[in-house]
Amino acid sequence: MFKRTLVLLQKSTKGPWANMLKDPSKKYTRFKGVDLPDRQWPNKVIEKAPRWLSTDLRDGNQSLPDPMSVEQKKEYFQKLVEIGFKEIEVAFPSASQTDFDFTRYAVENAPDDVRIQALVQSREHLIRRTVESLKGAKKATIHTYLATSDMFREIVFGMSQKEAIEKAVWATKLVKSLTKDDPAMQETDWSYEFSPECFSDTPVEFALEICEAVKAAWEPTAENPIIFNLPATVEVSGPHIYADQVEYFSRNISEREKVAISLHCHNDRGCGVAATELGLLAGADRVEGCLFGNGERTGNVDLITVALNMYTDGVSPELDLSDIESIIDVVEKGNKIPIHPRAPYGGSLVVSAFSGSHQDAIKKGFALQAKKDDPRWRIPYLPLDPQDIGRNYEAVIRVNSQSGKGGAAWVVQRTLGLDLPRAMQVDFSRVVQNTADGLGRELKSEEIIALLQSNYNIDNCSSSVMTIKDYNFEKKSDSVTDVVAVLLVDGKEVSVSGTGNGPISSFVDAVSKEFGDFEVQAYSEHSVGKGSSTKAATYVQLSNGKTTAWGIGMHESITRASVNSLVSAINTILKDEVTKAEPEKVKA
Numbered sequence: 070m071f072k073r074t075l076v077l078l079q080k081s082t083k084g085p086w087a088n089m090l091k092d093p094s095k096k097y098t099r100f101k102g103v104d105l106p107d108r109q110w111p112n113k114v115i116e117k118a119p120r121w122l123s124t125d126l127r128d129g130n131q132s133l134p135d136p137m138s139v140e141q142k143k144e145y146f147q148k149l150v151e152i153g154f155k156e157i158e159v160a161f162p163s164a165s166q167t168d169f170d171f172t173r174y175a176v177e178n179a180p181d182d183v184r185i186q187a188l189v190q191s192r193e194h195l196i197r198r199t200v201e202s203l204k205g206a207k208k209a210t211i212h213t214y215l216a217t218s219d220m221f222r223e224i225v226f227g228m229s230q231k232e233a234i235e236k237a238v239w240a241t242k243l244v245k246s247l248t249k250d251d252p253a254m255q256e257t258d259w260s261y262e263f264s265p266e267c268f269s270d271t272p273v274e275f276a277l278e279i280c281e282a283v284k285a286a287w288e289p290t291a292e293n294p295i296i297f298n299l300p301a302t303v304e305v306s307g308p309h310i311y312a313d314q315v316e317y318f319s320r321n322i323s324e325r326e327k328v329a330i331s332l333h334c335h336n337d338r339g340c341g342v343a344a345t346e347l348g349l350l351a352g353a354d355r356v357e358g359c360l361f362g363n364g365e366r367t368g369n370v371d372l373i374t375v376a377l378n379m380y381t382d383g384v385s386p387e388l389d390l391s392d393i394e395s396i397i398d399v400v401e402k403g404n405k406i407p408i409h410p411r412a413p414y415g416g417s418l419v420v421s422a423f424s425g426s427h428q429d430a431i432k433k434g435f436a437l438q439a440k441k442d443d444p445r446w447r448i449p450y451l452p453l454d455p456q457d458i459g460r461n462y463e464a465v466i467r468v469n470s471q472s473g474k475g476g477a478a479w480v481v482q483r484t485l486g487l488d489l490p491r492a493m494q495v496d497f498s499r500v501v502q503n504t505a506d507g508l509g510r511e512l513k514s515e516e517i518i519a520l521l522q523s524n525y526n527i528d529n530c531s532s533s534v535m536t537i538k539d540y541n542f543e544k545k546s547d548s549v550t551d552v553v554a555v556l557l558v559d560g561k562e563v564s565v566s567g568t569g570n571g572p573i574s575s576f577v578d579a580v581s582k583e584f585g586d587f588e589v590q591a592y593s594e595h596s597v598g599k600g601s602s603t604k605a606a607t608y609v610q611l612s613n614g615k616t617t618a619w620g621i622g623m624h625e626s627i628t629r630a631s632v633n634s635l636v637s638a639i640n641t642i643l644k645d646e647v648t649k650a651e652p653e654k655v656k657a
């Protein structure tokens with residue numbers, strides 16, 4: 070209350086446009102990209118998975134208000150291995166004993182094909198300590214960096230371009246002498262990554278110049294290329310401009326076959342995924358990021374989204390995201406930041422449809438898919454089959470007062486196998502909508518099923534006026550069937566008999582003698598399940614001239630199912646227009 074008053078006060082005294090500039094160009098200038106009129110990337114497609122590097126435990130962890138505990142880091146590391154990451158940046162081992170110890174854990178527990186990467190500043194004692202932390206690894210990458218953008222060089226480090234190149238070369242040579250050139254360190258397959266930090270804000274000619282010098286110092290091979298990581302440390306432009314920068318770099322770096330170009334996009338403008346995808350089109354080989362986009366400020370690129378975008382384009386990301394819930398679990402526990410309910414693919418609401426028109430479309434899509442022999446996924450509103458990431462269809466259609474007939478019908482079909490006739494769906498949806506409206510919230514599946522059972526008096530439920538004790542049909546000819554039935558009406562046995570051209574009409578004839586004339590308005594049936602557990606489901610719409618009601622019956626025997634559906638409808642009518650009265654009761 071108090072807060073709200075303050076906000077209002079502020080508004081009235083300052084007026085519109087109090088803080089934002091009407092002409093922002095006075096304060097902010099558009100980033101100028103590299104001149105590349107013959108750019109090739111717009112015509113490319115992503116055809117295979119890149120090399121992935123998870124930096125959850127380094128870049129991600131260092132951005133957390135509450136960094137991960139050692140136990141959480143271990144669990145996270147194991148999950149990354151399980152997903153299939155072959156390169157994992159685990160820590161900044163020279164920064165603290167905890168990071169050093171965790172690097173040792175990763176080295177000692179990584180599968181042979183997983184490369185452990187560690188980040189280090191270009192300083193001698195820190196580099197020595199980092200190499201020590203990786204000793205004995207099967208595969209290891211040392212990652213050095215140097216801020217190369219004009220702003221960082223001049224404002225933060227006071228370093229000329231020449232000095233920056235000298236420093237990068239010096240660090241590279243030191244790492245080389247301590248790793249791949251050291252006869253005592255040959256049990257490890259060493260790799261080297263250099264990041265011209267703030268690449269996206271660095272004149273691309275200078276980025277090339279420094280990387281050429283570093284490459285000459287490292288002497289990579291085509292089998293073990295040097296990794297040039299091109300970070301959008303801060304996202305300063307549109308993704309198309311970043312793509313131009315990456316393509317320019319890729320086309321102009323010498324000995325391209327001895328270089329792996331890596332992307333490391335942050336998400337300041339919300340385009341981290343787009344920049345990464347366009348960067349791949351522009352020729353990059355490798356992607357660095359975090360699960361669900363954790364990381365400094367607005368985060369690193371979300372690897373889950375990049376991978377599943379690829380997947381829904383029909384390209385295997387070579388990361389196993391089959392059990393998304395267990396991944397979310399580990400990520401939320403480690404980061405202590407919840408995954409947004411609308412996060413692409415992983416968010417809890419992203420496969421859920423509440424609105425009637427969406428639900429109808431999805432339901433039609435599934436019905437058509439079930440009939441076809443075509444494995445291609447074509448379901449409206451669902452770009453990914455939730456089952457592929459370990460989710461079920463229950464979450465797909467959710468029912469509240471905005472939902473149409475399709476929503477509740479979907480739940481009934483998924484839960485009980487009952488494919489309600491269209492007119493009955495309309496009838497039931499009125500009950501569901503009124504109940505949801507009355508409660509002012511979404512209805513759970515169990516509540517919808519309970520509503521169906523009580524509304525249609527299914528299976529002689531206890532509130533029924535009339536139940537069946539016994540019955541016997543006798544077929545007199547092809548067109549004549551007699552029935553004798555014993556009913557329980559308010560606890561008393563009542564015998565009735567009737568005749569008709571089949572079981573349904575003879576039974577209606579028999580009960581009509583007791584309760585007044587009934588007429589069947591609609592009837593349909595289908596089987597539920599397969600093999601020995603197959604059941605018959607029958608639906609009947611019955612009228613006594615004043616009230617019309619639907620009934621549902623289910624049984625192994627089709628005759629008994631039909632009788633059950635008639636009893637279900639008769640009870641509804643006998644309870645004096647329950648279908649109309651009940652919703653109003655809820656409303657009040």
Ligand SMILES: [Zn+2]
Binds near residue numbers: 128302335365
């Ligand atoms: Zn970063």
